[in-house]
Amino acid sequence: MFLHMQGELALGSRFKAVSESLYAVANATYRASGVEIDAHWFPLLRYLQVKGPATVTEVAAAIGQTHPAVSQLAAKLRKGGWITRRTDRADARRGMLELSADAEGTLDRLGPIWCAIRRGARAAALRGQGSLIDVLAGFEADIDSGRLAAEILAQRDRLLAAQVEVQPFRDEWAAHFLRINGEWLERYFALEAVDRAMLERPREHVLDPGGAILFALLDGEVIGTCALLRESPGVYELSKMAVETGYRGLGAGRKLLDAAIAEFRRRQGSTLFLESNARLKPALALYESAGFVHHPAPRPGSHYQRADVYMVYEPAATKTTAATAKAIGDRRARPPRQTSVR
Template sequence: MYLPSLAQLALGSRLKSLSDHFYAAVDEVYRTCGAGVESRWFPVLRFLWENGETTVSDVAQAIGQTHSAVSQLADKLVDAGLVCRNKDILDGRRSLLALTDQGRSSLAALGPIWVAVRRGIVKSLGEQGLETLLDALAATEAALQERPVVDAMLAEHAVLASASLEVVPYAPALKEHFYRLNAQWLERHFRIEDIDREMLGDPERYVLTPGGAIFFARLDGEVIGTCALLHESPGVYELSKMGVDETFRGMGAGRRLLAAAIAEFHRRGGKELFLESNSRLKTALRMYEQAGFVMQPAVRPGSHYERADVYMVYQPVQQGAGG
C-alpha cells in the first residue's frame, strides 16, 4: 500500500482512515439494530450520561476536542432531540448541556449494542492486538500532551532551514551509505540484482578502481543521498546508483548529486554520458530530462539490469555563438 510507505508523513492520513473505518462500522451496527444515534455522537452523549449537566468547555476538555467542534455537535444533538441547552443559573451568559428524556432512553437501550461492539472489536483485532493498540494510543496521547507536535515540527524545520546541503566525494567511512541508500529504493521498487550487490558491496573495486567516481549528499552532517559515475570505456561514462533517503526527498539532494556527476564528467573530458532506469520512476526521469538527458527509442544494447526499460543519453544544449 502507498500510505504506509510514507511513514511519518502519512501518519494523520492513516489515522483518519482507521477512524473513518471504525465510525462507519459502528454506524452500520447502529442502523442495523435500529438505534437512532451516530457513532460520532458517542463521546458527548456518553459524557453527559455519566456526568450530568455540564458546559461545552468541560465536555471539550474531557473528550479532547475543540470548543467549536463540541458546540456544533451539540447543535445536532439538540436537533435530534437527544440533548437540550439550559441556562446556567449561576451565570446567565452561558448554557449547560444536558440529556433529554429521549436521550437518556436512547442511551439506556444501547447497552447490548455497546457490548457487541466491544466483543466484535476484540474478535476482529484479537485481545493482544487490541491491548497493544490501546496502549500505543495512551502513550501517544501522553507524549503529545508533554511534547506538542507542532512545536517539535517547527523546531526541526528551523534546524533544517539553517543547515547546509553539501556534496562530497567518496571516502571509506561513507561506504556503508552507498549500500544503504541504494538498497532502500531498490528493495522498495524492484529487487537487488547480483550486479547491484557486487557494486554496492565493494564500490572501491567496481566503481573507483576502473576510473569512476562516487558522490554523497550530506545535510547537517547526515548522509542523505549518493550517486556514482561509472567509467564504461575511454570517454564513455554511466550515471548510476542514484539514491536519496526517502525521508529527505524534496530538499534538492538529487539535483545537487546529478549536477556534481555531470560536472565531473565534463572535467574529465568525457564524450558520452548515459543512464539506464525504469519507466516507473517518473520523478527521477523528469529530473534527468531537465538536466539534459534524452530518452532513446530502445533499451541499451547489452544492458546488465533486468529492471532497465529506459535508456537515456546526455545531450547538453549547445549555446550558440554571439554575433
C-alpha cells in the same frame, strides 16, 4: 520519586513511563513543525514508507507488535486517510496496506525532524554515566526538565536552515551507499547481482576502475548518493542516484545530478548515459531537464532486468517536442516517489 526508590524492581514501569514521555516529546516536535501526526504511528508508517506495501502480519513481525495492535492502528489510519488497503496482485486472498499519496507527501519531508529527534535522544543517552539505573535517572531528568525537547527543536531548526552539499566518497560513508540504494531498489524492484556487487564493494566496482561516487549531505547527515561509472575511456554511466526517504524537496537530487555532470566534464568525458525505468517519472523529468535525451531502449548489452529506459546526455540537442513528450508520458505507469536512476 517513589518508583526511583524501588530500584531495579521498577525498571519496567519506569521504561514504560519514559516511552510515553518520548512519544509526548516527539508529538510536541511535530506540532511545532506544523505536522499533524502521532508518534505512536511511526513504526507502521515508516515501515510502509521504506519497505512498501505489506500485510498486517508482515508489519507486525517486523516492528515487534501484535497482529491485533497493528490491525487496529491500520484501521484508524485508513479512516484518517494515511493508508489504503488493496488486494495483493499475486494472491487475491491477502490484503495489502499501502501509504496514501497524501501520506507519502507528508512523510517525504519529515527527514530533518526525525533526525533532530534522533540527535536529541542520542545526546541525552550519552550524557548518562554509571549503572543502567543511573543512566535511566539522567534520561528521565532530561525529559522532565524540558532539556530533551529544547535540544530536539534546536536541532530541527539547525537542519531546516542547513543547505544540501555534495561531497566525494569517503570510506566511512560507504554503508550509506548500500543503505540508501538498497532501500529503494528492494521496495520498487529487486537487488540484482550487479547491484549488490557494486553497493557492497564500491571501491572494487566503481572507484578502482576510474569512476566516482558522490554523496549529498545535510548538516553532516548523508541523505543521497550518486555514482559515475567508467565503462571505457571517455564513456561514463550515471548510476545509483537516490535520495533517502524523508528528505525529498530539498534539491538533493538536482545537486547530485549537477555535481555528477560537472565531474564528467572535468574528466573531459565524451559520452554520459543512464539506464532507468519508465515508472520513475519524476526522476526522468529531472534527467530531461538536465539535458538527457531518450534513446531506443533497452540499451544494447544492458546488465539490468528492470531497465526499460536509456538516455544519453546531449545538452545541445533539440528538446523533445511537447507531443512526443506527452506520448512518452502516456506510456509510463504511475511512479513511486523516488529520485533514482536505477
